[in-house]
Amino acid sequence: MNEQHTSAPPWYLGRLAGFDLETTGVSPERDRIVTACVVQIGGGQPAAAANWLADPGVDIPDGAAAVHGITTERARAEGRPAGEVVEEIVTALTAVVLSGIPVVAMNATYDLTMLDREARRHGVQPLADTVAADLRVVDPFVLDKRVDPYRRGKRTLTDLCRHYQVPLDGAHSADADAVAACRVAWRIASTHGEIGKASLDELHSLQVGWAREQAESLADYFRRTPGKEDRAKTVRGDWPLIPAQRGGAA
Template sequence: MNTWATGPFLGFDTETTGVDPRHDRIVTAALIMRDARGVRQRTWLIDPGVEIPTAASDIHGITTDHARAEGAAPRTALEEIAAELVRAIAAGVPVVAYNACFDVTLLEHELARWQLPTLADRLGRAPGPVLDPLVIDRALDRYRPGKRKLVDLCGHYRVEALDRLHTAEVDVLATLEVLDCLLRAFPELGVRTPEELHEWQRACHREWATGFNDWRTRRGLDGPGADLEWLPSLEPAALSAAAPVA
């Protein structure tokens, strides 16, 4: 196993106003660096600038009034989050995010919405390497029945969350623990570099999404289905259609 498998890692998670990464807003975010020095955590509460739907508040516990009273200005918080991520990526630290295609895509659209340089702008390339335990687990244990939410993988790999999930920092810690379990369960992961795993996950996600969308079509289900790209194109031109600041 390569030495990278013991870290460092930078875990990333958000809680949001909804489930559309192109139009919804970040309400809370957490970055947790885990390396030889231990675990260092930074969290943000953000006033998203829009009403937080009750359905979202019921999940993460942040109401519109709370965010407006105590949340940071989006431009300030988003700049801090982006700077921390870029610093780690530039240093070769893999970013670990559960269902990364949601959180990373959402952050890029948020940065563009508030006229801030995206991660891709700052790096001169798409951000990565990113390690996504959801994609890895789905690829290596593809026929296991049941759902694959973070709570389900915690149960399967016997990861005990320190507190209730759907708090950004708790989700990050659980995600890092699940990644550790995957590395132990599937030692072949450690043979590849994080950059190789990044591209492998891209192919694995496309294969899964194609099959999932075919399944939906056969059952006559409506809706867009799953994006074929794990981390969609994050070029500045693709983000220019982001909703203007309210």
């Protein structure tokens, strides 16, 4: 009697969970969450999105508000307490991870580090401590630099959407960006076997190494570029998040 073995479908045809934050600034150590989205799409099921608007407890700089459209006044009037929002985001992502669904996040190190520091700031158990080794992340930023390392120009989500012909409606709103990140990841995986054929476990481990190599390359570029030498010191190769220093977030 012949046994038939059926291989599992590739990860990108299954359920994906897009994750994105809009914040008060660009420092995950100092800045705060303003809006967030966790959206599950794909896998032959309807999309399911959870969105949050927080009152970050600090003023939102005009520059940040110009990007995501949330002013200090609106956040104070309509936003929920930051600690509650952070706890709910961690809870939502924990459910996703423990269901075996990968978290898709553009430049994941920023968003996951930001969430980690906010959790510590508000006395919430961080995601990394909750799910430990179960976390599987897919980062279109890392994947794109792997498959097309020498392409000139910027590599923001907007740029990647344009390059991979992915629609992006409402850029810099957390929900639109989360969905777009999933679509870019799908596009890359469906056209590059190294990524699409890897298991989620393999892909996560590969990205750890790729992100480190990409950071080393960037730091080397800064060291060799007049006027940018000092920027090499700020480049971190940690992925998918930067470990917290002792003492926690301030």
